[in-house]
Amino acid sequence: MAANTHPPEHHTSTGLNHRKLLMWTFLGSECLFFGTLIANHMINRNKAAFIHDLPPSCILDIPITSVSTFVLLMSSVAMVLGVAAAERADVKQMRIWILATAVLGIIFLLFQVYEFQAFVNEGLTIGTNLFGSTFFILTGFHGAHVTLGVIWLLSLLVTSYKRNDLLVGNPLNVDIAGLYWHFVDIVWIVIFTVVYLVGAIGLTCTEVGL
Secondary structure (H helix, E strand, O other): OHHHHOOOOOEOOOOOEHHHHHHHHHHHHHHHHHHHHHHHHHHHOOOOOOEOOEOHHHHOOHHHHHHHHHHHHHHHHHHHHHHHHHHOOOHHHHHHHHHHHHHHHHHHHHHHHHHHHHHHHHOOOOOOOHHHHHHHHHHHHHHHHHHHHHHHHHHHHHHHHHOHHHOOOOOHHHHHHHHHHHHHHHHHHHHHHHHHHHHHOOOOHHHHHO
16 A cells, blocks of 8 residues: 555656666766776776886786675665565665665775775875776776765665664665666776786786896
8 A cells, every 4th residue: 555655657668667777877977987097097098107116007906806796796685675675665675785885895995995005005106107097096986986876875774763764665766776876886896807818818017127
């Protein structure tokens, strides 16, 4: 009965709810945005001066970043479970999984702060060279998107206590947040693959230093 108290959802000619279509449109523009940043980094990554007689890419800590990537992937799993709980109108489970997603997102951000600090200690900053500029801008913007997602999820969590009717029987609010979060995760997978893994193929940093 509670679900029937909500106004009918408005759908577009595509069959999607207008808010969901707007989110897809926004995410499409974000794909272009991050695609430009990634391409810019890949073009300029080899045009940078050496740091401590090593290419800047040798400073990247792939094991640490692999752990943070796993954390972010697990947050997507938690988000899927949160959306499923919202569709079942299971408030308790929805709150648990939304909180878990936000906490995992915060852990990922802490990994990023640690990584940035380690790079600065190694002498790589946003103003050091083209590698540093493009790398920090790319990963920094992604970190900003994760931060926005965490704030969004925590807002949903608070809303579930103050205005439970906005989520129970109306899972679209959680579903749209889930779309954004999954997009942020997918973008990071691309960044991790292209910037960290592909960039390190065939490069033995110890030998280069010698």
